[in-house]
Amino acid sequence: MNQIIQVSNLNKSFGDNHVLRDISFEVDRGDVVAIIGSSGSGKSTLLRCLIDLEKADGGTVCMEDKALFKDGQYGSPAEIRAIIAKMGMVFQHFNLFPNLSVRKNLELAPKVVRKEDPRTIGERCEKYLGKVGLLDKIDAMPGTLSGGEKQRVAIARALMMNPDILLFDEPTSALDPELTGEVLTVMQELAEEHMTMVVVTHEMGFARSAANKILFMDGGIILEEGSPEDIFVHPKNERTRTFLQSITRKE
């Protein structure tokens, strides 16, 4: 079974604002999917619907053959929990718990949700902090870290739950260019290790080099979908072309 997420005819409105219109796409195991598009195109809302931070109005989202919702109908809270437990999420504004040290941020969920053995939790904590290069910050409080360090801790925290898929919601948009690099490096490494990832991003360089599938969203629909080469070198749609031109001009 290669398919990990299947989205069909997903619809979502905020009041009169129809944010997502009949969105359909698939994510295969090991895919790195980059969702690009201008602000307000529905990228973040789409990502948030996948992990139940927003309720969809209609359509179907399946995760490994289990439906998060089917034709707009959600399962029981327990079913929803079981499905989103297999996903990890990294937020634009990190959302570390400021009252807990770096170590406790990482260990909280394995401890209280999974009730794992403290020793295995501790080992995993050190492994993932080492992976993001922050083992020396294990006892630091989040308030003392830079933005880039916070985001790397947030990635390590998501990895602690051994997710089958990681969702990133503009993970570098709150960072200055210098700090952006250290976060993208970590994400690039995860991609090379075949972590399945869906990344909403404005970093075209990252999308081009790390992703194998690009979704270009505009006005609540997926306007164009394809490999980085398809989208960046041979965009079919005029709107895709103007968007990419405006982005590259800025860079």
Add this chain to the structure above:
Amino acid sequence: MDYFVSVLVPMIGGLGVTLSVFAITLIASIPLGFAFTLMARSRIGVVKGFAEVYIYILRGTPLLLQLLFVYFGLPLIPGIGAALTFDRFPAACIAFGLNYAAYFAEIFRGGLLAIDKGQYEAAKVLGLTKGQTMLRVVIPQMIRVCLPSVTNETITLLKDTALVTVIGVSEVLHYAKAAVNRDANTFAFLVAAGVYLVVNFVITLIFKKLEQKYNF
């Protein structure tokens, strides 16, 4: 000096009563206040409405009036009045506990409003239940936000305990007034002021330490 000691000694006895009302009120009203905070956020209309009306009434009427009502008014209610007849000291604690719960409820409500929505979202995607999120993530952050206001309210509470003298509970101010009337000398009021200041000094120190502990 002898006069100072003769005024102070009965006041120290009264201080025991003052501190008892103070401590019982604090211990009862903080959890009760937090319960009202949660009720006021409830999605169940009746629960939310009850909490809001409670807070409105208890904040909207004088504490002195509430104190008199609990001691003199409740026993007069037909039918259940007999069950609601309290001695002076318990009546004082009940009135203070109910009143301060309403104020603490509003302080905690403000503290919860200050917590970023992203904290709840991060907890949710990590699989924490609502209860775990409250206990491990939200409440510690709420405490930090609320501490300055809680300090303020606690200092006010100590001073408010002077009101219980109107239903005949013999606390610090009661003995000060007794000495002033007996000796026709207002010096005892100064001594009483000193007693309140010393206790509030200690309270302020304790809360400073707490604020340092919650300074993350």
